[in-house]
Every structure is written in structure tokens, then in C-alpha cells.
Amino acid sequence: QKDAALAAIAAAETLDALEEQRVAALGKKGWVSLALKTLGQISPDERQQAAPAIQAIRAEVSDALAAKKDALESAALDAQLSGETLDLTLPAPQAPRGTVHPVSQVMDELAEIFADLGFAVATGPEIEDDWHNFTALNMDESHPARAMHDTFYFPDRDAEGHQMLLRTHTSPVQIRTKKEVAKANPGGAPIRIIAPGRVYRSDSDATHTPMFHQIEGLVIDRDIHLGHLKWTLETFLKAFFEREDIVLRLRPSYFPFTEPSVEVDVGFEVVKGKRVLGGSGDAPGHGWMELLGSGVVNRRVIEFAGLDPDQWQGFAFGVGVDRLAMLKYGMDDLRAFFDGDVRWLQHYGFSP
Ligand code: PHE
Numbered sequence: 284q285k286d287a288a289l290a291a292i293a294a295a296e297t298l299d300a301l302e303e304q305r306v307a308a309l310g311k312k313g314w315v316s317l318a319l320k321t322l323g324q325i326s327p328d329e330r331q332q333a334a335p336a337i338q339a340i341r342a343e344v345s346d347a348l349a350a351k352k353d354a355l356e357s358a359a360l361d362a363q364l365s366g367e368t369l370d371l372t373l374p375a376p377q378a379p380r381g382t383v384h385p386v387s388q389v390m391d392e393l394a395e396i397f398a399d400l401g402f403a404v405a406t407g408p409e410i411e412d413d414w415h416n417f418t419a420l421n422m423d424e425s426h427p428a429r430a431m432h433d434t435f436y437f438p439d440r441d442a443e444g445h446q447m448l449l450r451t452h453t454s455p456v457q458i459r460t461k462k463e464v465a466k467a468n469p470g471g472a473p474i475r476i477i478a479p480g481r482v483y484r485s486d487s488d489a490t491h492t493p494m495f496h497q498i499e500g501l502v503i504d505r506d507i508h509l510g511h512l513k514w515t516l517e518t519f520l521k522a523f524f525e526r527e528d529i530v531l532r533l534r535p536s537y538f539p540f541t542e543p544s545v546e547v548d549v550g551f552e553v554v555k556g557k558r559v560l561g562g563s564g565d566a567p568g569h570g571w572m573e574l575l576g577s578g579v580v581n582r583r584v585i586e587f588a589g590l591d592p593d594q595w596q597g598f599a600f601g602v603g604v605d606r607l608a609m610l611k612y613g614m615d616d617l618r619a620f621f622d623g624d625v626r627w628l629q630h631y632g633f634s635p
Pocket of ligand 1: 454499
């Protein structure tokens, strides 16, 4: 029986056929297994006699099975390798080309416009502490404006015991920049920065996403007043929307970190169902839309940052970058910005 089995193993041409042989010999009901079972039924003396021979047969059969299995596997691999030759002369498949996301595009456009006006780009962390995000901006723990920010809080506090959070606006970069400047130069110095970046609020619908983008502007210099703010915003918006007829309306408002505070509306008209910026919002068929928040930097905030408010004044503004992109390029659902749908990106994206 052993010789017949060894011959059958040698003759097996496939791994399946080999497996059949293994089951026939070593499987539960295989002849080797059955022979081993009979050992239990005979006397110890007889067992001592018979066992070594059966064990030897089992070893021989299983060695033969393993050797044949190796041989069949390497033959299969050889066959596969020789069938899979690469033709290096074939043209490579076209890699799909990405596009520049409208948010990145708009941030670049803004950085360029403000660079022409003498503004540098500043950045700050997205994981902030409540001191930079609120307290130093004149919103202490009990300030009701804190509650308006729908803040994502972390359970942790930092080493100084400040509550950590996802920044709700880019205004903490104002504080960080002023502090840095005050530290580098105790007398303070003129500052002209923009701070673009991601901000987070727990809010979600067609015009709000939990993460969105803002760009903060900050100027600190001597004798700064609202006129400088208005001129800067007008110049930037005309350059950004590439229209000379952009008209702004400044409305008194309230932010704890600016005094006075102004909300800035921009005039638009409706063209083919879409709002197009340009012209006075008071003209027939026109309207005003709220675009950004701004104001003259509150004395207390200048003080908080370590500068002397009697010497230095400034203005600041914050505007939604996604909003600017939607208005300039005519998208109407903010959520699409962050869906990552390639078709949307191919339609609205910019070539690199
Ligand atoms: N940080 C304010 C907001 O997110 C906007 C703002 C910035 C207002 C700077 C005034 C000055 O609503």
C-alpha cells in the first residue's frame, strides 16, 4: 500500500490531486491513520514491535507529500512568472491630474493682493487655548459672546490650566502676532499681516460647515482710524472681485475685540438668479449682503498683547474665505467644498 501511495503522490499533477492523496493516507480515515489506530487495540509488547514501522511509513509518506507540494508550487510560480512578462515599450497609463481647490486658489489670490499692500502672512495653531481664542480678545469666561461661537472644546487643559479648543476664528493670530512683536521689540512696531486658515464651529447646513476658512487682517501703526480700514477693504475687494464698481456699506456692530466695530456689506445685483457683486445695494433690483466683520482694535486687546495702546492703534477684519470663493466663482452649496467629489473639483478646480 505504501508503494502505491508513493507512486500516486509522485504522479499527482496538481495541488488538488496531491491533496486527495494526503487525505487518502493521512486524513482521519486514511490508511496510515487507521493503521495507527489499530495500535491501541493490541498488547503493549506487540505495539512496541509494530509501532516503529508504522511511524516510519507515516514519516515517509508525509515527507513525500511535502516535497511534491513544494515542487508543484514552484512549478506554478515559474509558469506564472513566465506568463507575466512586462512590455516596457507600452505607453504608461495616464495618471489623473489633480486640480487646485478653490479655497487654496482664493487664499493664494488673497495673499497676492495683500502682499501688494504690504501685508505679510502669519499663522497660528488650529488647536488653541481659550486665552488666545477668547480672553485676550476681551471675552473673559463670563462673556456672552463666547456662547455665540459654538465652540468645539477638548476635555484637556494645557500646562497653564487653559481650556483647549478648536479655534473658532482666526482672531487669536492677532494676539499671537502682537505678542511676538512686543517681545521682539519692547517699543512695539508697525504690524501689517493677514492670517488665513481653518476655523471650527459646531454648525452645519448649506451655508455652514463645522470647519471653514477665514482670513484675518491686522494693521497696527500710529494714528490708525476707520478710514484706513475702509480704504483697505475697498482696495482688496475691488482687486479680488476684479470690478471697480464694488460698493461697501459700513454698519455699526459689536465685537468685544474692536471698538468701534463695523459689519461690512457689499452691494450686489441679481443676474440670472445669481447674486453678482457690484453697484450700490440701494439701486433698483440691487441689495446688500453682509460680507465681513471688522473694526478698530480695542485698546484692551492691544494692552493684553503687551503693546502700549496710547502709542499704537490698529484695525482688524475677518472674512470667510469659502464665502469669497462662492461669490467669485458662483458655487451655491458650501458643503460641496469639503465632499472631495472629483467631478466637482474638475468643474470648479483650477489648473495647477
Ligand atoms: N473674528 C470675527 C468673527 O469670526 C471677525 C472679526 C475679525 C471681527 C476681526 C472684527 C475684527 O466673527
